Amino acid sequence: MAAPTSINGSSLASGDIPDVATRLGLTPDELKRLNSAADLIKLLAERNVKVRSVMDTLRYEEELETLQVELVHLQRWIQAHQLRVAILFEGRDAAGKGGTIRRFTEHLNPRAMRVVALPKPTEEERGQWYFQRYIRQLPNPGEIVFFDRSWYNRAVVEPVNGFCAQPEYDRFMQQVTEYEHMLYEDGVTVIKFWFSISREEQLRRFESRRRNPLKQWKLSPVDEKAQELWDTYTWYKEQMFSRTHTSFAPWIIVRADNKRVARLESMRYALNVLPYEGKAQAGVRLAPDPNVISRFHRGIIKID
Numbered sequence: 001m002a003a004p005t006s007i008n009g010s011s012l013a014s015g016d017i018p019d020v021a022t023r024l025g026l027t028p029d030e031l032k033r034l035n036s037a038a039d040l041i042k043l044l045a046e047r048n049v050k051v052r053s054v055m056d057t058l059r060y061e062e063e064l065e066t067l068q069v070e071l072v073h074l075q076r077w078i079q080a081h082q083l084r085v086a087i088l089f090e091g092r093d094a095a096g097k098g099g100t101i102r103r104f105t106e107h108l109n110p111r112a113m114r115v116v117a118l119p120k121p122t123e124e125e126r127g128q129w130y131f132q133r134y135i136r137q138l139p140n141p142g143e144i145v146f147f148d149r150s151w152y153n154r155a156v157v158e159p160v161n162g163f164c165a166q167p168e169y170d171r172f173m174q175q176v177t178e179y180e181h182m183l184y185e186d187g188v189t190v191i192k193f194w195f196s197i198s199r200e201e202q203l204r205r206f207e208s209r210r211r212n213p214l215k216q217w218k219l220s221p222v223d224e225k226a227q228e229l230w231d232t233y234t235w236y237k238e239q240m241f242s243r244t245h246t247s248f249a250p251w252i253i254v255r256a257d258n259k260r261v262a263r264l265e266s267m268r269y270a271l272n273v274l275p276y277e278g279k280a281q282a283g284v285r286l287a288p289d290p291n292v293i294s295r296f297h298r299g300i301i302k303i304d
Contacts, residue, residue, distance in 0.1 A: 064263070067268065068107045068267075070282050071271065078144060078276070079142040079143075080142075083142065084140065084188045084189065085143075085144045086145050087146050087190075087270060088191065090152050090195070091196065094197070094218075095197045096256045096262055097195055114137070114139075115145075115148060116137045130151070130168070130172055130175075134150065139188065152244075156237055160236055180246065180249040181249075190248075191252065191269075191273065196255055196304040201257045234304070250295050252266075269288045
């Protein structure tokens with residue numbers, strides 16, 4: 001392999017040429033004319049392409065695929081042992097929950113997993129015990145269920161936006177740890193992620209959604225008020241952490257200003273915490289980065 005060639009502080013070796021060329025959408029004829037990394041560097045310079053950005057994307061996609069292979073191994077183990085796993089994705093609006101779930105589930109067997117993103121409750125559901133509609137969605141034996149927001153709507157989103165009364169909120173906060181303890185005793189593994197972003201990053205993502213016609217559907221009236229109600233969200237989020245973090249269902253904080261890093265590290269956490277077969281032979285790091293993934297404790301209560 002030829003020695004790496006550098007541009008703008010990024011190195012590029014001959015072995016990287018096919019992947020980079022594919023990423024740039026080069027034709028087969030153009031690719032044939034690239035005899036070395038230097039040729040590709042010259043072409044990139046002509047097209048004003050940022051090599052570092054391209055290489056970062058390639059490395060991200062390579063690591064993502066390797067972790068997704070491990071998730072397939074994990075799912076097979078869960079199926080083989082008829083286990084039940086519920087993974088909760090919570091966080092502020094635009095924190096990257098949905099995008100992370102898509103990467104988690106992209107290559108999993110759809111017959112042994114579900115994504116649950118419930119709409120607002122019906123009139124009938126409003127008259128039921130709050131947890132009732134979530135109980136229907138819990139994993140069956142051999143199944144993983146990914147909750148794109150969960151019963152914790154009542155801990156933050158509902159009280160912030162006036163969607164529940166104070167007695168309903170108080171009752172939930174009293175019952176939720178008992179509910180999760182019953183799940184734990186019955187053998188259901190519950191992983192609770194909180195995706196944490198800065199106020200500035202949330203605003204940037206909202207503006208990006210407004211400009212992108214393919215993402216405008218993601219903006220809701222609740223999203224529109226998120227910046228205005230930032231401090232209120234913070235207060236309820238801190239109450240939730242301090243009152244519902246337990247040894248059997250701890251809160252796992254994901255620093256999510258960098259979407260790609262948040263996706264990879266949350267995958268690592270799920271893989272690391274579950275003792276699936278073949279884990280020791282994984283061809284990728286499974287220990288999550290402590291600068292990105294942390295278990296809730298009093299010292300980080302002011303996060304985001």
